[in-house]
Amino acid sequence: MKSLKTYSIPFTGLKLGKHLFEYAITDAFFDEFEYSLVKKANLQCTVELDKQETMLILDFKITGSIDLTCDKCLSPYPQPLDIHEQQIAKFADEEIDEDEEIITLKKNDFEINVAGLIYEYVTVAVPFFTRCNDEGNTPYCDKEMLDRLKQLEGGSETNNEQHDPRWDALKKFK
Structure with missing residues (x-):
């Protein structure tokens, strides 16, 4: 100080x-x-x-x-x-x-x-x-990270619904 x-x-x-x-x-x-x-x-x-x-x-x-x-x-x-x-x-x-x-x-x-x-x-x-x-156009932006986020964003929801039967059981409560 x-x-x-x-x-x-x-x-x-x-x-x-x-x-x-x-x-x-x-x-x-x-x-x-x-x-x-x-x-x-x-x-x-x-x-x-x-x-x-x-x-x-x-x-x-x-x-x-x-x-x-x-x-x-x-x-x-x-x-x-x-x-x-x-x-x-x-x-x-x-x-x-x-x-x-x-x-x-x-x-x-x-x-x-x-x-x-x-x-x-x-x-x-x-x-x-x-x-x-x-986003993606500045020299500071990490394009690899943005591409990875887009990949995870689109694929994670469909993979979880297809492979996890617990979600199907929970959807019956609606």
Whole structure:
């Protein structure tokens, strides 16, 4: 977790207005999170911090690609990402329970760590079903695996019905 200190932005010494911070997000970043969905990444993150008297407005822009495994052909492929998010951090004495999207900063806080936010934004951007963009036609797609799946898909049902008499007995209950 010591390597995540580089993602801390000390805001106390900054003047009011906009400030730009850039980070390279690589495999080492995701190694810090134990059960990360993402293992390999080549991302660029730009954080624009707008410091105001009562709050900080953080605009995130994350672009690049992460390596995922296709759910269909099981081959690794690069998934492009283009993420734009905004986070508000308010200065307050007490926690604000009204909205979970607002971070509360105490008077003693002098920096904000954006590593958790970056990790969250990238993890949420991972598709639920990961698939190669153009099945069978991309250099990443495993054509042998797709052919084998098609072969098993068509032949398994007919073979089970013909060779297993238990299914015939169960069909009588309909």
